[in-house]
Amino acid sequence: MKYFLAAIEWLWSNLDKIESVFTIAAILAGLWWFYKRRERIPRANIEHQVKFIDLDNNTTYVGVHVVVRNTGNVLLRPGLGKEIPSVVVIEELKPYLAYHAESQELTPEYAMDFLGSRTFPPLVGIEPGQSQPVLFEFIIQNTTKAIKVYSHLVNGYNDDMSWDTTTTHEVKYDQE
Numbered sequence: 001m002k003y004f005l006a007a008i009e010w011l012w013s014n015l016d017k018i019e020s021v022f023t024i025a026a027i028l029a030g031l032w033w034f035y036k037r038r039e040r041i042p043r044a045n046i047e048h049q050v051k052f053i054d055l056d057n058n059t060t061y062v063g064v065h066v067v068v069r070n071t072g073n074v075l076l077r078p079g080l081g082k083e084i085p086s087v088v089v090i091e092e093l094k095p096y097l098a099y100h101a102e103s104q105e106l107t108p109e110y111a112m113d114f115l116g117s118r119t120f121p122p123l124v125g126i127e128p129g130q131s132q133p134v135l136f137e138f139i140i141q142n143t144t145k146a147i148k149v150y151s152h153l154v155n156g157y158n159d160d161m162s163w164d165t166t167t168t169h170e171v172k173y174d175q176e
Contacts, residue, residue, distance in 0.1 A: 043072030046165045054173045062138040069131040076126040077156035086120035093146040
């Protein structure tokens with residue numbers, strides 16, 4: 001009983017020091033939790049907004065807005081200093097009938113003719129929650145009925161991660 005009372009007396013007299021130790025430990029645990037929880041990988045969504053304008057010389061203007069949205073919690077630096085560029089490619093969709101020897105049937109399929117590509121300009125950075133539209137302009141023949149738009153955006157932090165999207169569009173003038 002004597003040792004128990006001595007321990008209680010020591011605890012009571014050093015309570016402020018013990019409290020300081022626990023406070024420091026709690027702060028360090030909180031910092032460790034915050035560091036482990038912190039997101040280090042950028043996240044992005046890409047979408048296309050496409051506009052067609054019929055020009056006078058049997059050509060069509062195609063304006064492709066690629067909207068890059070930073071959905072993560074860290075600064076997004078797309079394609080900075082990478083060897084593989086971030087690109088936008090458009091192709092014409094051309095239907096044809098394909099013959100399948102095993103079933104002896106003709107089925108509709110699509111060929112794609114390359115119409116053009118553009119490289120993304122260097123984007124400095126997109127803050128979390130922000131978006132950045134980038135305009136790419138193409139001139140195509142007005143005989144084109146449908147196009148496929150492909151965007152590939154290289155991650156500026158990690159070579160193994162990139163974002164891409166593909167959309168198809170019927171050529172309709174003065175509409176998006």
